[in-house]
């Protein structure tokens with residue numbers, strides 16, 4: 270990873286950490302004043318639907334729109350993912366553990382091992 274990439278990843282990491290804290294702070298908050306509080310209160314099914322919607326918007330932007338649109342839709346998706354994780358009680362640590370377990374394991378090797386088991 271280049272120095273520039275590492276710098277951008279660190280910045281995104283810090284912003285996601287701050288956003289995650291904001292999301293946590295909205296739990297049980299006033300649903301008239303906070304979109305996050307309203308979405309968390311609406312539960313995991315509604316949050317899941319929003320994530321599917323935002324994910325589709327990212328996919329469409331990648332397929333047919335410009336880079337600015339892709340970045341904006343990705344920011345929407347990241348926010349909704351954080352809200353969905355919070356609504357479901359999944360910590361960022363759990364996601365980090367899942368990512369760490371896969372580190373260095375080629376997707377192709379993993380797929381081949383899975384196919385052998387089937």
Ligand SMILES: N=c1c2ncn([C@@H]3O[C@H](COP(=O)(O)OP(=O)(O)OP(=O)(O)O)[C@@H](O)[C@H]3O)c2ncn1[C@@H]1O[C@H](COP(=O)(O)O)[C@@H](O)[C@H]1O
Pocket residue numbers: 288291295302303304305306344345348
């Ligand atoms: N990052 C975000 C963020 N990204 C997207 N959104 C909101 O996500 C909503 C959903 O987007 P849509 O385009 O689907 O809008 P919609 O069709 O009206 O949404 P729905 O009625 O389907 O829920 C919009 O209202 C956006 O404003 C966000 N709302 C909040 N944040 C962050 O969360 C913080 C706390 O926000 P509140 O909880 O509202 O105070 C903010 O300061 C921001 O940092």
